[in-house]
Amino acid sequence: MSQAIHPMLNIAVKAARNAGAIINRASLDVDLLKVTAKSTNDFVTEVDHAAEAAIIDTILTAYPGHGILAEESGRQRGARHSDYVWIIDPLDGTTNFIHGLPVYCISIALEYRGKIEQAVVYDPTRNDLFMASKGRGAFLNDKRLRVSKRTRLSDSLIGTGFPFRKGDNFQRYLKMFEAVAPHCAGLRRPGSAALDLCYVAAGWYDGFFETGLNPWDIAAGSLMITEAGGLIGNFTGEADFLHQREVVAGTPKVYGQLVQLLSPFTRVIKEDEPAAPPAPAPAATPERKPVRLRKKDVQPEGDEEAD
Known part of the structure; x- marks a missing residue:
């Protein structure tokens, strides 16, 4: 320094x-x-x-x-x-x-x-x-460190992390993956969110998104991003992300494009963790929703990336 x-x-x-x-x-x-x-x-x-x-x-x-x-x-x-x-x-x-x-x-x-x-x-x-x-x-x-100069998501390499814990909603994540993948140059999942955020700060990635993360996964990396000229927030682009279990980061222009794609998926962790176990299901109807996981089946703690 x-x-x-x-x-x-x-x-x-x-x-x-x-x-x-x-x-x-x-x-x-x-x-x-x-x-x-x-x-x-x-x-x-x-x-x-x-x-x-x-x-x-x-x-x-x-x-x-x-x-x-x-x-x-x-x-x-x-x-x-x-x-x-x-x-x-x-x-x-x-x-x-x-x-x-x-x-x-x-x-x-x-x-x-x-x-x-x-x-x-x-x-x-x-x-x-x-x-x-x-x-x-x-x-x-x-x-x-400075974030990359890329402005278009179509030119960008994006980091992410896949769900891996019992209770994670993998189908929901696949929809996010499907929303982002066709619009960028590539998606990567090395397995350490803290390093992923540093890679955005270094300009090696142009953006990053993930759900299910804890404060210790992202606290240090978040400062790397902002001090390198990037933006970081939750899926709706607000600064309240550290305890929200969702994060998106990137160059200023790429960040904005990722928020547009990911905002429909905001708060998915809370949605997938209902306050009480589901009641016994009635007889099946064409409109019946999938059974939700009970809170005890969802692991709210634990390091991202098994990490």
């Missing part, structure tokens, strides 16, 4: 590198890892827990009064009511990691009074460090 790194960003970088060292060591013997299924196709390993503990220890040593929101431990550590909250995904792309596919990362963001102010996404397999500070730009290692 061409200017002094903010002290809090510096701590995030240190925490990410500490976690990266743990993950890289474990990647040498993936077959020996203890893997637990949080739910169908949603995995956690002892490496997730060790990396998360290393990140939190590093942060709380420097800032003991700060709050923590972490994927595996939730809010168990840190101050409960601080204006500063660190949002942490210790290993985004766990399923890739378990299979030895080198597409995964560590994501750390600092939220101050509801706004993301610092962000680090570290890819330990490539030693790629994405960093952003609010108002100071986004960087990959020492290179300033």
